[in-house]
Each structure stands twice: as structure tokens, then as C-alpha cells.
Amino acid sequence: MAQKITIDPVTRIEGHLAVEVEIENGVVKSARSQGQMFRGFEVLLKGKDPRDASHVTDRVCGVCSGSHQWASALCLDDAFKANVPDGGRLIRNLILGAMYLHDHPLHFYHLSALDYIDVMAVAKYSGNDAGLNAVKDKIVALVKAGDTAPLTPRYKPDEFSVNDPDIVTPAVAHYLKALDIQAKAKKMAALLGGKIPHSAAIVVGGVTNLPDMQALDGFRSLLAEVKAFVEDVYVKDVVTFGTGPLLPLAKLGIGAGPGGYLAYGAFQNSSDKKDMLFPAGVITGGDITSVKEVDTEKIREYVGHSWYKDNEGLHPTEGKTEVDRDKAEGYSFIKAPRYDSNAMEVGPLSRMLVAKPAVLMDLITKYGIKPGAVARHAARAVETILVANAVEKWLNELTEMVAKGEIKVHDTNAWKVPDSAKGMGLTEAPRGALGHWINIQGTKIENYQLVVPSTWNLSPRDNKGNPGPVEKALEGVPVPDVNNPINVVRVIRSFDPCISCAVHIIEPDSNRILEFQIG
Amino acid sequence: MGILEELAAKEIKRRDFVKLCTAVAAAFSLPAGFAQDIALATEKAMKKPPVVWLEGQDCAGCSESLLSTINPSIAELVLDTLSIRYHETIMAGSGSVAERALEDTIKEGGYVLVLEGSIPKADDRFCMVGGRNFKDIFMEAAGKAAAIIGAGSCATLGGGIPGATPSQGRGAIEFVSDRSKVINLPTCPVKPSRLVATIMYFLTAGKAPALDQYNRPTAFYGTLIHDNCPRRNHFEKSYFLTDWNDPKQKDYCLLLKGCKGPKTYADCPQVWWNEGANWCIGAGAPCAGCSQPEYYAGFTPLYAKQDTIDAGKIDIDTIGEVAVGVAAVGAVVHGAVRLVAGKDKK
Numbered sequence: 001m002a003q004k005i006t007i008d009p010v011t012r013i014e015g016h017l018a019v020e021v022e023i024e025n026g027v028v029k030s031a032r033s034q035g036q037m038f039r040g041f042e043v044l045l046k047g048k049d050p051r052d053a054s055h056v057t058d059r060v061c062g063v064c065s066g067s068h069q070w071a072s073a074l075c076l077d078d079a080f081k082a083n084v085p086d087g088g089r090l091i092r093n094l095i096l097g098a099m100y101l102h103d104h105p106l107h108f109y110h111l112s113a114l115d116y117i118d119v120m121a122v123a124k125y126s127g128n129d130a131g132l133n134a135v136k137d138k139i140v141a142l143v144k145a146g147d148t149a150p151l152t153p154r155y156k157p158d159e160f161s162v163n164d165p166d167i168v169t170p171a172v173a174h175y176l177k178a179l180d181i182q183a184k185a186k187k188m189a190a191l192l193g194g195k196i197p198h199s200a201a202i203v204v205g206g207v208t209n210l211p212d213m214q215a216l217d218g219f220r221s222l223l224a225e226v227k228a229f230v231e232d233v234y235v236k237d238v239v240t241f242g243t244g245p246l247l248p249l250a251k252l253g254i255g256a257g258p259g260g261y262l263a264y265g266a267f268q269n270s271s272d273k274k275d276m277l278f279p280a281g282v283i284t285g286g287d288i289t290s291v292k293e294v295d296t297e298k299i300r301e302y303v304g305h306s307w308y309k310d311n312e313g314l315h316p317t318e319g320k321t322e323v324d325r326d327k328a329e330g331y332s333f334i335k336a337p338r339y340d341s342n343a344m345e346v347g348p349l350s351r352m353l354v355a356k357p358a359v360l361m362d363l364i365t366k367y368g369i370k371p372g373a374v375a376r377h378a379a380r381a382v383e384t385i386l387v388a389n390a391v392e393k394w395l396n397e398l399t400e401m402v403a404k405g406e407i408k409v410h411d412t413n414a415w416k417v418p419d420s421a422k423g424m425g426l427t428e429a430p431r432g433a434l435g436h437w438i439n440i441q442g443t444k445i446e447n448y449q450l451v452v453p454s455t456w457n458l459s460p461r462d463n464k465g466n467p468g469p470v471e472k473a474l475e476g477v478p479v480p481d482v483n484n485p486i487n488v489v490r491v492i493r494s495f496d497p498c499i500s501c502a503v504h505i506i507e508p509d510s511n512r513i514l515e516f517q518i519g
Numbered sequence: 520m521g522i523l524e525e526l527a528a529k530e531i532k533r534r535d536f537v538k539l540c541t542a543v544a545a546a547f548s549l550p551a552g553f554a555q556d557i558a559l560a561t562e563k564a565m566k567k568p569p570v571v572w573l574e575g576q577d578c579a580g581c582s583e584s585l586l587s588t589i590n591p592s593i594a595e596l597v598l599d600t601l602s603i604r605y606h607e608t609i610m611a612g613s614g615s616v617a618e619r620a621l622e623d624t625i626k627e628g629g630y631v632l633v634l635e636g637s638i639p640k641a642d643d644r645f646c647m648v649g650g651r652n653f654k655d656i657f658m659e660a661a662g663k664a665a666a667i668i669g670a671g672s673c674a675t676l677g678g679g680i681p682g683a684t685p686s687q688g689r690g691a692i693e694f695v696s697d698r699s700k701v702i703n704l705p706t707c708p709v710k711p712s713r714l715v716a717t718i719m720y721f722l723t724a725g726k727a728p729a730l731d732q733y734n735r736p737t738a739f740y741g742t743l744i745h746d747n748c749p750r751r752n753h754f755e756k757s758y759f760l761t762d763w764n765d766p767k768q769k770d771y772c773l774l775l776k777g778c779k780g781p782k783t784y785a786d787c788p789q790v791w792w793n794e795g796a797n798w799c800i801g802a803g804a805p806c807a808g809c810s811q812p813e814y815y816a817g818f819t820p821l822y823a824k825q826d827t828i829d830a831g832k833i834d835i836d837t838i839g840e841v842a843v844g845v846a847a848v849g850a851v852v853h854g855a856v857r858l859v860a861g862k863d864k865k
Binding site: 040041056059060182184192193194195197203218325407 | 577578579580581582583584586587588589642644645647650679680683684685686707708761762763764766769776791792793794796797798799800801802803804807815819820821822823
């Protein structure tokens with residue numbers, strides 16, 4: 001008999017998400033991803049000064065902070081016909097690049113690693129490394145004091161949980177070190193952006209900050225430390241885990257999405273809009289050998305199973321956000337965007353399958369890794385190196401401009417609000433393809449629509465009943481013990497979701513919620 | 520580890536800890552000896568003080584902001600200083616495992632409850648966690664909390680940006696019956712130094728620090744940004760920034776770019792963000808006024824010069840005792856701003 005589990009809240013993600021999975025014979029038969037929060041940014045922006053949009057929309061997410069500000073500024077640049085000077089472009093790249101360096105290690109160590117390691121194995125560490133023994137002492141002291149929150153309670157470790165003290169202890173040491181690193185990466189972004197989360201410097205036309213050498217020197221010394229951590233610790237850990245204890249999961253391709261991958265592209269390397277660190281591209285039907293050009297006209301948002309008034313599927317420029325919380329078929333506040341009717345996975349795996357850097361493709365070929373949860377972690381780690389290298393290059397270019405005193409950061413002519421205009425801003429947040437659309441009428445915002453990465457990844461079924469990427473990825477995931485759906489949360493978190501989640505186990509006949517046992 | 524090494528390690532730990540306590544004392548302008556009291560009080564409580572952190576209509580930016588703490592390190596804060604029993608973004612458990620941790624802590628009572636994000640007033644179902652209305656979860660946790668901290672603009676006052684949406688997000692203080700339990704720490708996001716210092720102060724003194732009429736600690740929100748702004752002298756001379764590219768204008772006043780500093784009470788000019796890295800005005804961006812109840816609906820358009828720069832909605836008569844003097848000074852300043860703003864129109 002099929003059993004339904006609802007994981008509510010799914011923790012260690014941003015926002016409120018519930019995921020209901022139906023389990024039959026120990027595997028997930030179907031899943032429903034339920035966005036549990038309505039905020040109404042799009043409605044709020046109606047009638048406002050368009051320049052407010054970059055400030056306001058940044059508040060959509062405080063984790064990938066800066067991404068919305070960037071997308072919104074690009075959207076406004078388009079509408080205002082702004083020519084962002086090179087200095088402005090570089091500073092935007094550096095703020096957002098620093099945020100990638102913050103986001104990806106944070107996601108791996110603090111949001112995901114606890115799903116793969118048995119933290120308590122640290123107590124069995126018997127090596128001589130003083131640093132690792134300090135970690136052991138710390139964890140043992142917490143256990144003795146009877147207060148290990150927030151590391152416990154948790155799901156019971158399963159056969160994929162790493163419990164070798166010689167692997168777990170360094171991983172926990174890196175978990176603690178990464179806390180320091182992610183704060184330093186945010187500090188890098190703040191040096192140029194004013195503060196993080198919610199940088200203040202990115203506006204239509206460029207940035208507000210005319211930097212001096214002191215800020216750039218501060219950025220540079222932090223970059224050296226963060227980059228060293230990414231190369232020597234983070235990427236190595238991901239490879240150690242992915243090609244070691246987690247290789248069986250990787251080879252099975254547990255958590256593979258629908259086979260559609262979308263990347264808008266991001267980080268202009270020069271004034272040429274096509275010269276991107278991350279190229280744009282579309283992959284459909286799982287055929288990664290064929291990368292097509294992105295045609296945004298093929299995007300439609302469906303609300304057949306979302307708590308909004310019904311429509312036949314609208315392009316974001318025509319998008320509507322009219323809540324109908326009582327709709328019987330609805331189960332989510334998330335809309336269902338589709339590209340040419342396909343559910344599309346967005347994020348590091350999509351970007352890297354479009355860009356195909358040799359270091360990742362070699363790993364995939366050598367170990368026979370299939371797209372899925374582990375591949376997502378690997379793609380995320382590989383692109384962090386690409387970003388770290390690019391940030392160094394952009395910093396050098398900016399430093400040269402400042403040294404010569406030849407720096408422009410803002411298109412002064414593009415500050416006046418046009419009477420009527422339309423704009424589109426496409427970029428890549430750490431979590432995936434991000435698009436903003438604006439329609440300005442009478443110098444005010446007539447319509448503003450956002451299609452965010454987690455809308456793509458966590459979308460509910462569309463009008464035809466086709467599942468969204470996470471829903472699809474959960475199908476077939478092994479759950480041998482309904483009381484311990486640890487694989488389900490592993491798959492969900494591999495997408496780095498950006499809405500808060502929820503999980504309970506419900507028996508469909510009685511609707512009784514089963515309680516989890518704390519391991 | 521030998522006994523000597525252990526002692527040495529402990530001494531270092533303790534020195535770090537006392538350093539933190541000194542920072543807390545300094546933040547609240549407490550006498551020098553008070554740092555020792557804080558250290559003793561916190562150490563005496565053998566158990567780590569429990570913290571429950573609830574996220575309503577939020578963006579996790581305030582959690583992220585807490586994670587920006589470098590000194591003391593966030594690892595120390597999370598593992599050594601506080602016992603964070605429930606926090607959706609960082610905790611290990613999910614689903615019912617997570618929900619039970621919350622239930623158990625609520626049963627115990629006496630915790631510090633931190634609210635991040637707002638509570639929707641228009642329809643309880645606009646924010647659901649664990650199949651329940653977030654409002655009910657919050658109310659239950661608020662009942663047995665020793666103190667309730669509204670962290671960030673959304674969780675305080677007018678509900679920040681969610682406050683301006685159709686969901687009508689509002690802060691903690693709008694829902695709890697005993698308003699004296701509420702300490703508001705607005706700004707978008709919450710500034711970690713204010714949050715940590717407030718929790719430590721509460722644990723030591725057993726009561727909230729001096730608050731203004733919006734339940735904001737006067738230590739952090741007692742002065743106008745405008746009064747302490749390093750660009751103030753340029754304002755006095757009517758040097759206003761019009762072009763972000765011009766090196767001459769780099770430190771000019773941002774009034775024409777919409778700066779809300781003349782209406783905003785916060786310590787941002789003195790205590791910068793991300794361990795002293797920078798602040799909005801430092802990056803050439805106008806203050807958005809995120810520590811004020813007017814934020815956001817009352818302060819839009821953010822990037823246009825305010826038509827009238829005056830005391831506006833700030834109620835000078837009812838503002839907390841400590842802030843009266845400051846507000847009076849502010850009112851004089853506002854008069855000056857009006858004058859200058861008029862001059863600018865010519």
C-alpha cells in the first residue's frame with residue numbers, strides 16, 4: 001500500500017516548503033512540492049518608482065543576496081536604455097562573484113553535509129591531529145553537556161551516511177572553518193556593496209560606489225583566503241565524498257531531474273553581452289550533447305495547481321499574481337514555469353552542462369556519474385573555482401582602472417525614469433536562472449514579474465499535470481524506512497531550494513500523521 | 520591534551536568570552552565593570568540559554584546576517600554561547616524531528632524567542648509551517664518566552680517590505696498582548712552586533728535595555744543617522760552628489776539621491792556592517808530608512824529627494840525619555856534641511 005509522507009518543514013533551505021511524497025514498495029512513486037508562503041512582491045511594486053525595484057526585489061532572498069538586485073538592475077538597464085560603464089559592470093561582478101563564493105560552500109557544509117555525515121562519529125576519532133582533536137573535544141563536550149542543538153535532533157544516519165571518523169572529523173572541522181569563510185566572503189561583497197545581506201550599491205545604470213584602493217586591497221586579501229579554502233578544502237571534500245562513500249548514489253543518478261536544463265548565462269566578461277563567464281543555453285530531453293539558444297518567448301507560467309486565479313499559461317511580461325487560496329486543485333503558492341512546455345532544472349548543474357568545463361566532464365566520465373543529487377554538488381563545487389578565478393581577474397581589471405583614475409561606475413544619463421518602456425533582466429543567481437520583467441507606464445511600474453530559480457525547480461504540476469523538476473527528481477528515490485526519509489531531503493537540498501520546507505508522514509487512508517523517531 | 524594545555528586553551532576561550540562581554544557592555548554604554556558582571560552571569564547559568572528562532576514571511580536575510588559575525592565567530596555563538604533549539608535554516612532535523620524540538624523547548628519555557636520575517640495579517644494561510652498557520656505557531660511560542668526579539672524590519676513595526684504587500688505582514692508587537700516583552704531591532708537585515716548584544720544584555724540584566732516608543736533599544740536607535748553622518752559637513756555646505764562617477768563628489772551628501780538619513784534613527788554611521796566593512800552611505804547609496812516604521816510604504820520613492828524633509832511621522836512627544844533630547848536636536852536639523860532643500864530648487 002502506498003504511503004504518503006509530508007516533510008514539513010524542509011529545513012536548511014530558505015523559505016517555507018512542504019514536500020509530500022507517496023511511497024510504494026520502498027521508493028517514491030510521486031511527489032508534490034508545496035510553497036507555503038505568499039509575499040506578493042509583484043503586487044507591491046505596482047505604481048512605484050521603477051528605480052525602487054532593485055532595492056525591493058533584493059528582499060526576495062537574503063541568502064543569494066544581491067542576485068535579485070542584479071537581475072532587477074539589468075531589467076531596469078534594459079528599460080532605461082542604460083549603458084553600464086565597465087567599472088560598474090566589474091563591481092557588480094565582484095559583489096555577485098563574492099556571493100557565489102559565500103553561497104556554494106555554505107550550501108555544501110551547512111545546508112547539506114549534515115545529510116551525509118554522522119556527526120557523532122567524531123567521538124571515535126583516534127588520530128593525532130591537534131586541530132581535529134580540538135573538534136572532537138568540542139563535539140564530545142557538547143554531547144556530555146547534553147546540548148548538541150542545532151546539530152541534533154536529526155534523521156537517523158543510513159547506509160549512505162559516512163561514519164568513518166577519519167573522514168567525518170575533518171569534514172566537521174571544515175564545517176566550522178566554512179562558517180568563518182562564508183562570513184568573510186560576505187565581507188568582500190560588503191566592501192563594495194555597502195552591506196550584506198542586501199547590498200545597497202547596485203542601481204539602474206551601474207553602481208553607486210566609486211571604490212578606492214583601500215577597499216580593493218581589503219577585498220583582495222579576503223579573496224586570497226576564501227579562494228584558498230575553495231580550492232584546498234571545499235572542492236577536495238566534494239570530490240572525496242562524491243567519488244568515495246557517495247559514489248553509489250552518484251552512479252545511480254539518484255535525484256535526477258526531468259532532463260531539461262536551462263541557463264540564462266551571467267557575468268559579462270566585457271562590454272559584449274554575449275561574452276559571459278557562464279554561457280546561456282537550453283538542453284532538453286536529457287541530451288547534453290545538444291545545447292540550444294535560449295528563446296525567452298518560449299517561457300510560460302502555469303497556475304493550474306497553484307493558488308492563483310486560473311489562466312491558460314502566460315508569458316512573464318503578461319504575468320498575473322491574483323491569489324485564490326481556496327482553489328481546490330491548488331497546492332502551492334509557487335507557479336509552474338515551463339520552457340516550450342518542458343519542466344526545466346536550473347542551477348549549477350544546468351550551467352555546467354551548458355558550459356561543459358573539462359574538469360567536471362572528466363570527473364563524470366571517469367567515475368560514471370549520472371546527473372542527480374551528487375552531480376549537483378560536484379557542479380556547484382567546480383563552478384565555484386571558475387568564479388574564484390574570474391573574480392581575481394575582474395579585481396585586477398578594476399584595480400588597474402582605479403590606479404589610472406579612469407573609472408566610471410554609472411550611466412548618469414540613465415537615471416531619469418522613462419515615461420513608458422519595457423525591460424527584461426536575465427542572469428544567474430547561485431541557485432539558477434533568474435529573470436525579471438518590467439513594464440513602465442507614466443513613469444511608474446505597471447507590471448513587474450519575477451521568475452526565480454526555485455520557481456523553476458520547485459514548481460508544482462503544470463496545467464497538463466506534468467510534475468516540476470524536484471517533484472520529478474523525487475520519483476524513484478529509495479525510502480526503505482518511511483520513518484526516515486533521509487534520501488528525500490538529500491535530493492530536495494541538492495537543488496539548494498530557496499523557500500522554507502516541511503515534511504510529515506501521512507497515511508492516505510486515515511490521513512494520520514506518523515511521528516518520526518529521533519535517532 | 521595535558522592539564523597545562525587545557526588550562527591555556529580555557530584561558531584563551533575565556534579571554535575571547537570576556538572580550539565579547541566587554542563589547543556588549545560598550546554597546547549599551549555600561550560602566551567598565553559591567554563586562555565582568557555579564558561574564559559571571561552568563562557563566563553562572565550553567566546551561567546555555569535556549570533560543571528559539573522562528574521564520575515567518577522572511578527571506579532568511581536576518582539569519583544570514585547573524586552568520587556574518589566573524590568575531591566572536593558564529594561557530595562560538597551557535598555552539599558555545601547559545602543553545603539554538605529551533606532554527607529552520609541551520610538545524611539538522613527536518614519535519615516532525617524539527618517540530619518536536621520546538622514543542623519540547625516551548626514546554627520548558629523561559630527561552631528568548633527571535634522572530635525573523637513578518638506575520639501576515641490579511642490571511643493566516645499566507646504563511647504555513649508544518650501544516651499550521653505561522654501566526655498560531657508564533658503565538659504559542661510567544662506565550663512562554665522570557666523575551667521576544669523582533670529581528671529585522673519585517674518582524675518589527677510596520678512589517679518592512681511585507682508590510683506594504685497585500686499580505687499585510689506585521690511585526691511581533693502587533694500580535695502579542697504583553698508588549699513589554701518585545702524588543703524591536705529593525706533594519707533590513709537585522710544588524711548582528713545589535714542582536715547578539717541585546718540577547719546578552721537580557722540574559723545578564725534579566726530585563727530589556729532602555730527602549731524608545733517603538734520598543735527599540737535607545738543604545739542603537741537613539742540618534743539620527745543624519746546627525747552622525749560623516750557627510751554631514753557637505754550637507755551643511757550644500758554639496759550634494761549628482762554624479763556617482765565624479766571623484767570630487769565621492770563624499771557629497773546624498774539628499775538628492777533620496778537619502779532618508781534625516782528621518783532615520785540608527786547607529787549605522789558609527790557601527791558599520793559586516794565587521795566594520797562598510798555601510799550603505801559609505802558605498803554611495805542613499806539610506807533607505809529601514810529602521811523606521813515608515814519603511815517601506817512611507818518612504819517610497821527611495822531614490823527621489825523627499826518633498827519635505829521634516830520630523831514627519833516621528834512623534835517627538837511620545838518618544839522614549841532618552842531620545843527626547845536627540846529628537847529635539849533632530850527637529851532643529853530638519854528645519855535646516857527644509858531651508859537647504861528650498862535653496863536647491865532655485
